[in-house]
Amino acid sequence: MRLVTELLIDEIKESIEKASSIYIVTAFLMKSGVDLLKSPLKQALDRGAEVKVCTGDYMYITHPDALRTLFNLDERIEVRLWKNNGRSFHPKAYLFQFEDKTGHVIIGSSNMSKSALTSGVEWNVSIPSKDDHIIYEEAIHEFMKLFLSEHTIPVNDVTIKAYEEMYLLQNHSRDNWFDEWDADDEKELMFGQKEEHTPILHDPPEPYQVLKPRQAQLEALEELERTLDDGYDKSLVVMATGLGKTYLSAFFARRFKRVLFIAHREEILYQAKKTFNHVMPDRTCGIFNAREKERDADFVFASIFSIANQKQVEEFDKDAFDLIIIDEFHHAAARSYQHVLEYFSYSFLLGLTATPDRMDGKDVYAICDGNVAYKIDFLTAIEKGWLAP
DSSP: OEEEOSOHHHHHHHHHHHEEEEEEEESOBOHHHHHHHHHHHHHHHHTTOEEEEEEEOGGGOSOHHHHHHHHHHOTTOEEEEEOOTTOOOOOEEEEEEETTSOEEEEEESOOBSHHHHTTSOOOEEEEETTTOHHHHHHHHHHHHHHHTSTTEEEOSHHHHHHHHHHHHHHHHTOTTTGGGOOHHHHHHHHHOOOOOOOOOOOOOOOOTTOOSOOTHHHHHHHHHHHHHHTTOSEEEEEEOTTSOHHHHHHHHHTTOSSEEEEESSHHHHHHHHHHHHHHOTTSOEEEESSSOBOTTSSEEEEEHHHHTSHHHHTTSOTTSOSEEEESSGGGTTSHHHHHHHHHOOOSEEEEEESOOOOTTOOOSGGGGTTOEEEEEOHHHHHHTTSSOO
16 A cells, blocks of 8 residues: 555556546536546447446536446446536546456546646555555445445437536536635535435335235236246236335245345345345345345345446356346346346346436336336225335
8 A cells, every 4th residue: 555646547557557447526527637548548448348437526527538438448347427416526546457356446536637647746645455445445336336326327329418518508607606605615616515315215114024915916926927927038027016026036035046136235135134134034135235245145235336237247157046026126227237137147137216207218128128017006905005105
């Protein structure tokens, strides 16, 4: 572990040359910085490396041409833009994974600009994974959380054009901007506006003694069994929150040998593990996330932020699971989920969601070949007396 105060570009290029996965998150992108890195990144992509870049629209400092250059570099690069919505966005980190399962993370002050990477006054800490494996694993996990966050959008021709319009508008109006700050403005610039947190709705915990399907679960289970008998290998179940989607998936999983359950929130993983243990106490359950890597259990409950990582998913055999379950399936149209689904050779894919329609218009139904085994909305469940209004 060491402090790097000059010519960070040399260390980054050296790591890119041997990395199998390259993750970059910087608050701002400048065209000058992208120009320095585009050639080594292109060479990495050509040899099969995974490259993901996340930047932000905070204060509209990121240059549209920098986004455009990265996007046009190669169709295999993944670039996403954090929409700040009043919250400051200041990370700067360069993360690398190598074929020998070691890695390297650089965390500090350098954005992706020529001055920050070459001659500017910058402090960055370079941490090989052998020096602090915990920090390295946490950094990879936190990057994936940022990259796949609902606050980020994919960078493409449409989003670049929209960003460029706001960039020009904001920078045109900044002539006297800094002269007009007061103390409150400075606090907001540094720390962002206070966020209003929207409460997350969860399926209520099932009574511990319930070991048989009930109500909507029984109907859905019958339809899933029929789907299997008809030869389908993918299906979606749409059930209103509160009807017990997790228990349904556990009942369905009884006929499979090994199961991968994927979710994007940690609490869902642990809740699902408890549910599966309840339904099948004689089977083994394991968590796969930034802190735990229990790969060999019958049922593996994986964070998408961990298993979407190319190196980590490749630690599993392609035929490791015969059933894959994706909770909150409306996220599955994201490219990260598609990488996971393309990697594994599974017998059946089960998607679970209460809200199948995505805001970005991507077709979730197509992932299951349009096969919806069972669907019940909130109002129908109330009419049947299965939920209280």
